[in-house]
Structures are given as C-alpha cells and as structure tokens.
Amino acid sequence: MSDPETSGYLGAAQIREIAASLGVRPTKQWGQNFVVDANTVKRIVRLAGVDPQDCVVEVGPGLGSLTLALLPEAGHVTAVEVDPTLAAALPDTVARLAPGLADRLTLVAADAMQVRELPDPQPTALVANLPYNVSVPVVLSFLEAFPTLRRVLVMVQLEVAERLAATPGSKAYGVPSVKAAWYASVRLAGTVPRSVFWPVPNVDSGLVALDRRPEPQVPGATRRETFACIDAAFAQRRKTLRAALAGWAGSAPRAEECLRAAGIDPRTRGEQLGVEQFAAIAAARAALPPTDPA
Incomplete structure (x- = not known):
C-alpha cells in the first residue's frame, strides 16, 4: 500500500479495502458515490489550489480519499460527515495511513444542511465531492454561513454544474445560477466521467469553481x-x-x-x-x- 502521507492518493483497491474493513457499502440514503480514481482526486486538489494558509472544509468525506489528498496541501481540513459509521472511522483512517498529518484534521459529525457554525480555524475553501441530492443547498448555505470562504471547488452532477455556472439568457440559467452569482463568480472547471465512482452513477459529473466576490451593492436590497x-x-x-x-x-x-x-x-x-x-x-x-x- 502506498503512503498517503507522501503520495496523498489512494487507489481503488485501497478504498475498497477500507470499505470492507468497516463493513460499508455506499448508500442511496446519503447520496454516496465514492471516488475510486486517484487521478480524479489529484485533479480536484490541483484545481482547488489550496495551500498551507488554507483551512479547507470538506463535506461528505466518505472513506477519506479526498481528505487524505487535501491534508498534505492545506493547513487544516475540517470534514463534515453525516454517516455515523464513516464519521467515526475517518480519524482512525487518517491516523493509520497518515499519522504525521492527523493533527490537521477536525471531524464534525453532522448533516451539512444543518451546519451554521464550525470550530476554528474558520474555513477559507470548500472542497468536496458533494452528494447529488444536496449539492446546491450546501454550496449556497456554506457561502452564506461562512464569509471566510474565499473559494469553492466542488464535484456535482454535470447538469447541476452547468446550472450553477450558467449566464443570463442561456437555457440552463435559473435560480441556482442567480443565487450563486450573489456570492461569487462561477465557472465550470471541468467534467468527470461516471466511471471514476463506486458505485457508478447514471450521470456524469462536473467540477464547479466559485471565487468569492463582493455582494451586489444596491442600497435597500437585502x-x-x-x-x-x-x-x-x-x-x-x-x-x-x-x-x-x-x-x-x-x-x-x-x-x-x-x-x-x-x-x-x-x-x-x-x-x-x-x-x-x-x-x-x-x-x-x-x-x-x-x-x-x-
């Protein structure tokens, strides 16, 4: 097994090993589709552009493949996980596979849709493979709740990614597009084939990048x-x-x-x-x- 402390990336076999050791299979209840392709994880971390000054919040860390890749790059990672089995296991996985980085991780066992506060250090970046069923509400609620967030790089269903990044007059333009634009400039950062997931979903995914900008300065407009x-x-x-x-x-x-x-x-x-x-x-x-x- 490669050393995540130096390589930062797990392969498909390692991810399935971890799942088997926990008796875990992805569930539809929490929209779980685990990324089992190390190159995709590497691409997400690269596009996120995090550095040691960043505190990253990761929603839905799952078995920890993205978490382990983020820890060597970021100053801190706060992982928010709703699945109690996965939440309990993640610190142990990090301590076992990357013991020198374990002190950079904070685990918050909670439903991201209910999170309005996080322990310090406050997040500067949101990087996540988001469950399809809550992706837009999570992005918008975190941008609202955490003004310290400067940028976001999330993997979501491709159709949702296109909606978030859509511009006025385009077919995909709608409520998610306008509300996201309140907080940030938004762009489609890439597409991801369904084959990189376990289980394989019925749709492709997209990477969306959001960079915080000043909210509209219109007197009287809340x-x-x-x-x-x-x-x-x-x-x-x-x-x-x-x-x-x-x-x-x-x-x-x-x-x-x-x-x-x-x-x-x-x-x-x-x-x-x-x-x-x-x-x-x-x-x-x-x-x-x-x-x-x-």
Whole structure:
C-alpha cells in the first residue's frame, strides 16, 4: 500500500479495502458515490489550489480519499460527515495511513444542511465531492454561513454544474445560477466521467469553481428579499416579470412599478436578468410606500 502521507492518493483497491474493513457499502440514503480514481482526486486538489494558509472544509468525506489528498496541501481540513459509521472511522483512517498529518484534521459529525457554525480555524475553501441530492443547498448555505470562504471547488452532477455556472439568457440559467452569482463568480472547471465512482452513477459529473466576490451593492436590497424575488421570477419563468412577480410585489401593477423603478422593461423574463438587476428590483419594492389596506 502506498503512503498517503507522501503520495496523498489512494487507489481503488485501497478504498475498497477500507470499505470492507468497516463493513460499508455506499448508500442511496446519503447520496454516496465514492471516488475510486486517484487521478480524479489529484485533479480536484490541483484545481482547488489550496495551500498551507488554507483551512479547507470538506463535506461528505466518505472513506477519506479526498481528505487524505487535501491534508498534505492545506493547513487544516475540517470534514463534515453525516454517516455515523464513516464519521467515526475517518480519524482512525487518517491516523493509520497518515499519522504525521492527523493533527490537521477536525471531524464534525453532522448533516451539512444543518451546519451554521464550525470550530476554528474558520474555513477559507470548500472542497468536496458533494452528494447529488444536496449539492446546491450546501454550496449556497456554506457561502452564506461562512464569509471566510474565499473559494469553492466542488464535484456535482454535470447538469447541476452547468446550472450553477450558467449566464443570463442561456437555457440552463435559473435560480441556482442567480443565487450563486450573489456570492461569487462561477465557472465550470471541468467534467468527470461516471466511471471514476463506486458505485457508478447514471450521470456524469462536473467540477464547479466559485471565487468569492463582493455582494451586489444596491442600497435597500437585502439578500433575503432579492432571493425571494428570484424565486418568484423563476417559479413562472415563461411569464413576463410583470406577471411572475405579481404575488411577490402584491399585484401586477405594483410589480410593474417596481420593475420600471429598477429600469427594467416589465415584459422581460427572469432568465434575461443578472443578480444585480434582481437586487435592484428588490430595492425598488422596499422603497415603495405600503399599499392601503382594502
């Protein structure tokens, strides 16, 4: 068996050995698909660009192949694992295969969807092979909860990766695209064949890179109201914004008033707007006087 402390990478046989020793098989309950290809893990670490100044948070470390690859590169790794068997085993796996790096690991046994605080050091990068069923909510909730996060490199279902990285006017553009753009610039960093996973999923995967940028500076626009506006616009994405935002604004005429105040043609559809324009609509609604009660 190669030494992860120096090589940092496990092969497929080693990963299956670890799983067998734990009596573990991937479960659909937690969307588990373990990466068994060392070159893919190496590629993720390289694209993540972590260095000894980084504290990486990894969601869903599983059997530890990515964790073991990150530990030699990062100053610290905080691994968040919901599966109690895997959570209990990961520190032992690291202590056995990379004892000199064990003090760089913190294990948080928790559902990432519920995590709003992490022990110090606070994360500067999120690097993970995310379960398909929670990938977008995890990325958005971590960007919201941890302003120290400067960048994200995650592997997700290819269709989800394309949605996150989509730009206004494109077919894949939607709620994930706009909300991710609130926090970061987003790009598709590569594709990953399904054959690198155990078990092999029915879809290919994509790597998404997000680099934190300042949130839209639109006076009067809060994240909460901007996101509510985005949700309303895409709930009826084939309708004009005048119609789609009627419920959110209070009425179609009031929606039109918000849109015109934001400098947007009421006949526009949501898929044509960027996040700054949605923020401008939210700010315009906040500035309107309240309607008289009926």
